[in-house]
Amino acid sequence: MTKPPLRVAIYARFSTDKQRDASIDDQIDSCRDLAAREGWHVVGTYHDRAVSGASMFRPGIEALQRDAKLGKFDVVVAEAMDRLSRKLADIAKFHERMEHQSIKIHTLTEGEVSEMLIGMKGTMNQILLRDIGIKTHRGQKGRVKEGKLAGGNAYGYDVLPGTAVNGKAEHGDRAINRAEAEVVRQIFSDYAHGLSAGKIAEALNNEKIPGPRGGWWGTSTILGNRDRGTGILNNELYAGRLVWNRLHFSKDPDTGKRNSRMNPGDRVTSVPVPHLRIIEDDLWNAVKTRQGAMKTKNTDVPIWDRRRPRFLFSGLMKCGCCGSGFSKVSKDGFGCSAARKKGPAVCTNMAVIKQADLEARVLHALEHHLMDEEAVRIFCEEYAAERNRLQATREAGRADLEKDLASVIRDHKKLVDAIIAGVPAEQVKDRMIELDTRKKTLERQLAAAPARDPIRIHPGMARTYRERIGQLIRGLADAERMNDAKEALRALIEKLELVPVTAEESETGKPGLAIHLHGALASLLRLACGLPVHETTVAGAQTQKAPRVARRGEQNSAQSAGADLQGIDIVNELVLVAGTGFEPVTFRL
Incomplete structure (x- = not known):
């Protein structure tokens, strides 16, 4: 009896929007070639574009894991282990989930993925991930020391096109946007003269001036957080100082949510950038003085009471x-x-x-x-x-599953009877393995089906x-x-x-x-x-x-x-x- 071909799911991923979008197609084509050589049948493809391998909270990999639970394929094929994940804990957990569903993992570079391979290659990938983070951080610090912004843009500035240096495009230069800079000056002036952030936002909205993200102005957009340096009134770039590395970010391993925390003062880098100054020191200091006078905290009230709703x-x-x-x-x-x-x-x-x-x-x-x-x-x-x-x-x-299971058990018993009757076991071995695998799958699905x-x-x-x-x-x-x-x-x-x-x-x-x-x-x-x-x-x-x-x-x-x-x-x-x-x-x- 001819053994049915294994059903294959292909997964592909690339990390950043700087890579070619065709990279996904290239990975899938290579995986299809492997499947054709092995005689496997490709039943689905999954991919994540411009998503880091440092997290498993990716739509493509999550869809693949959902379909694995439904028994839609027998093998997962990827270009390399690091396409699935660069974190040792994540790739080990993914392998454990696939093994539980009797699904094998194959890659073009490593072949069939085993526990030993995960331990060795997974550790190497995680070290590489850490090294990439360190080198990226170092590169950003070097860019900041040259007076260039290492991240996104701030209101009041335009992003300048990259300049060629040693054959590579260098980015991070900014220029003052005159119209937006005038709005920033008006905000600082009004606030320093006693106008509330709410009234300032109301006036800007009445004048139909778009906010930093193109929407309406709000109180938090102007006030922000003094300690974290967020908000128009706390951006030191307006005073000609580029402050970098004030915060560091980490992902919650359970939710994938990105959380920010304050860095110690000795890790914060501050560089003078006089060509980006919008606010003079006198006006900046007047705003800081008013913010300091308004900054009060009632430390006598316990945090659990402060967080309770004040009114019903x-x-x-x-x-x-x-x-x-x-x-x-x-x-x-x-x-x-x-x-x-x-x-x-x-x-x-x-x-x-x-x-x-x-x-x-x-x-x-x-x-x-x-x-x-x-x-x-x-x-x-x-x-x-x-x-x-x-x-x-x-x-x-559930009735369909029970019917299928009964049929599989009957067929398995017939093969056992045939062996007892003298049919060589080699002739029915593959069919018995197939039935046994199908039986285990049906039993798992029945166990999950509610009574x-x-x-x-x-x-x-x-x-x-x-x-x-x-x-x-x-x-x-x-x-x-x-x-x-x-x-x-x-x-x-x-x-x-x-x-x-x-x-x-x-x-x-x-x-x-x-x-x-x-x-x-x-x-x-x-x-x-x-x-x-x-x-x-x-x-x-x-x-x-x-x-x-x-x-x-x-x-x-x-x-x-x-x-x-x-x-x-x-x-x-x-x-x-x-x-x-x-x-x-x-x-x-």
């Missing part, structure tokens, strides 16, 4: 006109931040809502408008029907919700329970959209703000089912710890107000089935 709905209020946040604009009123800091060119919503009025209307809605008993009944019916539909789809796939779980949502959840929301609201008046109650109530709200209304549109007959409350569906239903809203919440006078949320295919049960909630993964499953018909509560108050 802080951070949840959004302007219905521009989408910006609402903040405190008076002693007891909230208004659109963008309208006040960026001006009418960005937003014209200058309406103000009193804090007491906002909180009273929202709390009343949470207690009396949400979880209408008839709406809950309809939701329970629709939710159960959708879950059953999805379950039927999953069961159909059927019961679906029960108690219709009395509306009453449970109303009882618990009342407890939370009462908890706001209790010093011991206030913080927990506040956090639990905030978790029920996705956002509060505040939209200006005219006197004719308003129910009170006066112009003001209508509140569109967008509920957080998963949190609302957790509360309605008697479960904690988040990590800790208030139930009566006690704080309960949230139970572990069941993974797909596991059982998670909770008893509250007579509701038997077996097998319901509220957080995960609702994301799947809550379509447009289940959008929770978006209504006007």
